[in-house]
Amino acid sequence: FFFDMATRDSGGTEHVLPQERAQATFDVEKVTNLLDGNEKATKRRRWFIGHNEGMGLTDRYNMRREDLFKKHCSDFITIHKKFPNFKPTNKDVQWMSSNSTMLGPFGNHYGLFCVTIQTHASEEQKSWWLPKALRFEMIGCYAQTEIGHGSNVRGLQTTATYDKGAQQFILHSPTLKACKWWPGALAKLSTHAIVYAQLFMEGKEYGLHSFLLQIRDHEHKPMLGVELLDMGPKTGTGNITDHGFMRLTQVRIPREFMLARFQQVTPDGKYIKTRQSGTDNIQYSTMVVTRVSMVAGAGAALAKAVTIATRYSAIRTQGFVDIRSSAHMAPERTILDYQTQRYRLFKQMATAYAIYFMGNRLFELSSTFTEGVGSSDSNFAEVMAISGGLKGLCTLMASDGIEDCRKCCGGNGFLLSSGIGALTGDYLEFPTAEGDAAMLMLYLARYLIKALQKTQSGGVLTSTCEYLNVVGQPGFSLEAQRSHIESTATMFANTSELVGLYRYRALRNLVMVGSDLQQKVLDGMSMDDAWSETSLKLVDAARAHCLYCILDTFAQICASIQDAAVRDVMSQLCAVFGLAHIRDQGDWVGVLDVKALKMSHEALSQMLGQLRPNAVALVDAFDFPDRVLNSTIGRFDGKVYEALYEAAQRSAFNKHDPFEGYEDVLRPHLDLEFLKRGNVVPTASKL
Amino acid sequence: FFFDMATRDSGGTEHVLPQERAQATFDVEKVTNLLDGNEKATKRRRWFIGHNEGMGLTDRYNMRREDLFKKHCSDFITIHKKFPNFKPTNKDVQWMSSNSTMLGPFGNHYGLFCVTIQTHASEEQKSWWLPKALRFEMIGCYAQTEIGHGSNVRGLQTTATYDKGAQQFILHSPTLKACKWWPGALAKLSTHAIVYAQLFMEGKEYGLHSFLLQIRDHEHKPMLGVELLDMGPKTGTGNITDHGFMRLTQVRIPREFMLARFQQVTPDGKYIKTRQSGTDNIQYSTMVVTRVSMVAGAGAALAKAVTIATRYSAIRTQGFVDIRSSAHMAPERTILDYQTQRYRLFKQMATAYAIYFMGNRLFELSSTFTEGVGSSDSNFAEVMAISGGLKGLCTLMASDGIEDCRKCCGGNGFLLSSGIGALTGDYLEFPTAEGDAAMLMLYLARYLIKALQKTQSGGVLTSTCEYLNVVGQPGFSLEAQRSHIESTATMFANTSELVGLYRYRALRNLVMVGSDLQQKVLDGMSMDDAWSETSLKLVDAARAHCLYCILDTFAQICASIQDAAVRDVMSQLCAVFGLAHIRDQGDWVGVLDVKALKMSHEALSQMLGQLRPNAVALVDAFDFPDRVLNSTIGRFDGKVYEALYEAAQRSAFNKHDPFEGYEDVLRPHLDLEFLKRGNVVPTASKL
Ligand SMILES: Cc1cc2nc3c(=O)[nH]c(=O)nc-3n(C[C@H](O)[C@H](O)[C@H](O)COP(=O)(O)OP(=O)(O)OC[C@H]3O[C@@H](n4cnc5c(N)ncnc54)[C@H](O)[C@@H]3O)c2cc1C
Numbered sequence A, B: 001f002f003f004d005m006a007t008r009d010s011g012g013t014e015h016v017l018p019q020e021r022a023q024a025t026f027d028v029e030k031v032t033n034l035l036d037g038n039e040k041a042t043k044r045r046r047w048f049i050g051h052n053e054g055m056g057l058t059d060r061y062n063m064r065r066e067d068l069f070k071k072h073c074s075d076f077i078t079i080h081k082k083f084p085n086f087k088p089t090n091k092d093v094q095w096m097s098s099n100s101t102m103l104g105p106f107g108n109h110y111g112l113f114c115v116t117i118q119t120h121a122s123e124e125q126k127s128w129w130l131p132k133a134l135r136f137e138m139i140g141c142y143a144q145t146e147i148g149h150g151s152n153v154r155g156l157q158t159t160a161t162y163d164k165g166a167q168q169f170i171l172h173s174p175t176l177k178a179c180k181w182w183p184g185a186l187a188k189l190s191t192h193a194i195v196y197a198q199l200f201m202e203g204k205e206y207g208l209h210s211f212l213l214q215i216r217d218h219e220h221k222p223m224l225g226v227e228l229l230d231m232g233p234k235t236g237t238g239n240i241t242d243h244g245f246m247r248l249t250q251v252r253i254p255r256e257f258m259l260a261r262f263q264q265v266t267p268d269g270k271y272i273k274t275r276q277s278g279t280d281n282i283q284y285s286t287m288v289v290t291r292v293s294m295v296a297g298a299g300a301a302l303a304k305a306v307t308i309a310t311r312y313s314a315i316r317t318q319g320f321v322d323i324r325s326s327a328h329m330a331p332e333r334t335i336l337d338y339q340t341q342r343y344r345l346f347k348q349m350a351t352a353y354a355i356y357f358m359g360n361r362l363f364e365l366s367s368t369f370t371e372g373v374g375s376s377d378s379n380f381a382e383v384m385a386i387s388g389g390l391k392g393l394c395t396l397m398a399s400d401g402i403e404d405c406r407k408c409c410g411g412n413g414f415l416l417s418s419g420i421g422a423l424t425g426d427y428l429e430f431p432t433a434e435g436d437a438a439m440l441m442l443y444l445a446r447y448l449i450k451a452l453q454k455t456q457s458g459g460v461l462t463s464t465c466e467y468l469n470v471v472g473q474p475g476f477s478l479e480a481q482r483s484h485i486e487s488t489a490t491m492f493a494n495t496s497e498l499v500g501l502y503r504y505r506a507l508r509n510l511v512m513v514g515s516d517l518q519q520k521v522l523d524g525m526s527m528d529d530a531w532s533e534t535s536l537k538l539v540d541a542a543r544a545h546c547l548y549c550i551l552d553t554f555a556q557i558c559a560s561i562q563d564a565a566v567r568d569v570m571s572q573l574c575a576v577f578g579l580a581h582i583r584d585q586g587d588w589v590g591v592l593d594v595k596a597l598k599m600s601h602e603a604l605s606q607m608l609g610q611l612r613p614n615a616v617a618l619v620d621a622f623d624f625p626d627r628v629l630n631s632t633i634g635r636f637d638g639k640v641y642e643a644l645y646e647a648a649q650r651s652a653f654n655k656h657d658p659f660e661g662y663e664d665v666l667r668p669h670l671d672l673e674f675l676k677r678g679n680v681v682p683t684a685s686k687l
């Protein structure tokens, strides 16, 4: 290297992270095991992500979409063809996607197309298509959303009209609004699509059904009657997926191509339900699996951002220790030692941990009905509601948190090569795709209001809603439930006291919005209107419920830890999660008074100090390889300044010098004579 | 068009916005005048932005960085060469950049390079360089930040060593950390740079000074001893600027190339201050101007996002009016009619208006010392502090707000062609560039604490700090200052009552953090440490002060409006601003009790209903031409679905079909025989 890199002043920062690591009070590997679930799970995860080795994408920030697309296809097929008979669990799949260096259209083929065939096709249909799809002999996508309809799925307008004579369905886009819009892998990659359409037979409407349609032929040209377009570039520079537009003009498919696990149309046009009783909900199980994965994925995405920002903040110094010093080489503070910076990072770190644990719990809660085919479970409605609400909240917390971590990196967070600059944009799809966050929170609120009504009329609630049972008890009063946490900083550092506060807030929010709703209906409003007028508060109630669940889960994990050092640091992090979301959120009036709030801030401030020595170790525990972080400023060895310089050298914009167009747009204006003279004082005659 | 677009069901939405506009209760043009300042200002603004006509960038979302860079250069020079002798005001410049279709490196040449010569160079130096720079005969950039130092400017490490014998300065980057890093226009465009460096003479350190350096020769090749690199791609797909790395190796410039308005080095190496007393602060005036512009610019950027999201939300329908309806063509709700959506949009709309008015006030406050050269002003310190704090807060509110507006557009907000997808990424530089937001808030806090101490020791404060004077009054008690707003929804709709609440909160935050600091110092902490330990609360106090100023400014504007219809709608919007920032922020405990909070929510909910008919007219008033919005879903005529389809047709990714690489990476895996058969039921033998 052309510079002496011996000291921190010169830019040599190699020694910093080892020093930080030496201060840690706990065994990092144990925390990694905790995040994965257990030791065996860590091993399994490492085995998985090991197969991506050698598929780094150091240059991805400078690559064209076309080349990234090609590389994604090639890498994905190479990895997955290695294990043709291996069936990964849902958690395995989440690990793989959280550790891939780039997401892309094949996620839709595996994660949506194959999964839908698995869950919606009859056994015969599966035998036709599934093996081919898993061997990449056909590639598919999931075409549900249309230009006109996303959230309101029931309003989709593509029609599937049964032609009894030909024994065929005619798939058609009657309007512009009915054209498919957004399905990933639709525009360029797929040979087939699962198409959602409204079934019509003899003029009668039978509702939404899914059909298999071949959309490209053996030369990969669009089939007759199928118009395909890529929708154009998207937010997030890594978003290479070929989200597509598809217009169908009277395309015919055989009667046998309606996915037939749950219903069939007979040759003579009779509609028969083949679903067994008790399996009604299984239709939605794909959706639940996806949402559970997205919760866990939110934790992982935020963890990546926190890893980068924390390492960089431990290395970066900025601002003189003595602010009055006049020598430009006076000692400086590490930015992680500023309270504002420390708070922002530990808050996001705690949130990432909290979401990880919540994700693990959701995987468990949903395992009963995602593994057994056709199984039914009374918990299903709850898991569906809570996983939706958590998908909404956690993806929002992650996208906001990633962006705040990015800002914590100052200017360098703005460079894609920082890793975190790219992550911010790339993550933005998640609060929207597979269900808009605001919508899902309202959906959870609907479930919670029903639960409230159930307990009010004597029913008994379980699982995440168990705490609502008090409402059904005779003589219930909200005030009596109030958690009287003693106003000392010590009490606010206590995780179970914090859980009590969150539980009370959740209860309070729900009971109050429930009576608001009731009052509006009593006053003569329709239920739909009352609902709409109350929706801000309903969202608040759903959020309070989710945050209670997350904190409660985190606290339970803490309580179960054997190793004292690990338990201490996890409990501190758990408290930071609780205290930070007290600090930054609006609805604590009525729960905490002035003094309590002051003490909660005090506790938070102390906790931030206690956690400081463990900062780097706590992000190391997330265990992301450098290849996955793909970050100049967040790499494990901490050599950030060399890495930044090297990344600049790789910038594609350096290829041309002078820049393309210089001759045309700039040169004619410049004073070339003046420039020829160089750095000399102009004489009067030569001005 | 190939589809019938007659009705909303088919995707024809041309009739929607005219209907919305017909409902407006006020004259849009009058509100536009209010935003601009007055009628004349609107005219002037339209005259300006008219000159960009024909420089649309409809295809920019599909263009390569290289081509965008070239187009930016060509457009910028074309427009500015038209008016060689025109001197725009600071506000003019802000209008121009808020209405340009793309920001780029020339902003650095005009906005930083020329301005610094104007303010820091001697008259003689100006005559050498300024006319050339304004005629594009030389192009410059502003090279302050280094790899190692951004916020802590005094810590910069580039050295300028005076060689008395040669009468030259030797500019040098002694370490990697000392290399320049981030200056826009440095890597590719500029022929010259203003270089900040530590001045050394005979081993003695004289602090930071600025120097002019030619960095490229007449063939646009880097000069000897100058290494230049583009830093690589950045967040924000429109960010084409050639932010650069520059390493200097013993580069010599004549003694006369130190910018010499405020000091000189004599031939024999004497350091002489040439600054007149009373002009000390003028050094920072460029910075203040930039920050004031960035406040106003934050309003404009947020206004663009709100315009797009509001128009789209008035057009988009989603969700059946009767949620139990089973027909897929049942009537649907306009999404702007969902309370959650309405709240999010009106909150951002109110915030955009609030920032506009605050920006105008800041332009006025700063006009005395930005216009007169060498003038001094006792207000300077305050304007410097408040414009910094507001720059921090407003750019943060804008970037968060733009992103929330983007989310309000569902999936389509994720497309760059929506305009809002591109805006989110492109805007992200502003909370960081020209001073990190967190840093600037702390800087304001420092000023406020001093102001507090001043009034406590009998001094008198003016302008935005006037309200703090009560603290100096004998027998001052915080409790007695408490604003006892009567807890009814009507009172919460009253803007001056709201201003009182915000004033009290600001006072309370500041007084409390002030005594915290004092206590810590009394307990034996050093002031630097006490400061660091309190910085979260200091940031809160600075934010509360800024929000009070913004709300107060807005309320004063409302009070001054003659036209009753305009006054009504502006007052509602002002109240929404105040109420929304009550709803979403954490520090109202101790200011509002449970009942008051409930009433504030009630008032907010009512206000959202009252504003509903004016939604589209209120964003029309921002007066952004379609060319500037460059948005499929936010265009004035509301034909969103046609526009989305057309944008998809323009996607560069559609050029190749099959996609580039298909033959290599996909074809070998596909079952071509199977695909050749098309949509037919496989027979057993052909599986
Ligand atoms: C990156 C990406 C990938 C995708 N991949 C696929 C795919 O592979 N296959 C596929 O079929 N689709 C896909 N989608 C589509 C996705 O599922 C939809 O974008 C999503 O469901 C939201 O629908 P929408 O875009 O129509 O938004 P809208 O439903 O129009 O929502 C717009 C706004 O209205 C609000 N709103 C809507 N309804 C209500 C209500 N009832 N109450 C309150 N507020 C409401 C929302 O909160 C939002 O703010 C993808 C989308 C993205 C962005």
Ligand SMILES: Cc1cc2nc3c(=O)[nH]c(=O)nc-3n(C[C@H](O)[C@H](O)[C@H](O)COP(=O)(O)OP(=O)(O)OC[C@H]3O[C@@H](n4cnc5c(N)ncnc54)[C@H](O)[C@@H]3O)c2cc1C
Binding pocket: A316, A318, A319, A335, A338, A340, A341, A407, A408, A409, A410, A411, A412, A414, B108, B112, B142, B143, B144, B145, B148, B149, B150, B151, B152, B181, B182, B183, B184, B243, B429, B432, B433, B434, B435, B436, B438, B439, B442
């Ligand atoms: C798009 C863009 C354009 C730019 N253009 C130019 C240009 O033309 N010319 C030029 O010279 N520079 C330019 N810059 C550089 C810019 O001015 C710096 O990035 C900015 O000042 C922040 O400095 P930094 O990046 O070193 O961040 P740092 O100072 O390293 O900050 C990193 C983190 O530390 C925190 N922090 C730092 N100091 C303190 C403190 N004392 N107290 C509490 N927290 C602290 C910050 O809040 C932040 O979270 C540009 C930057 C960007 C992103």
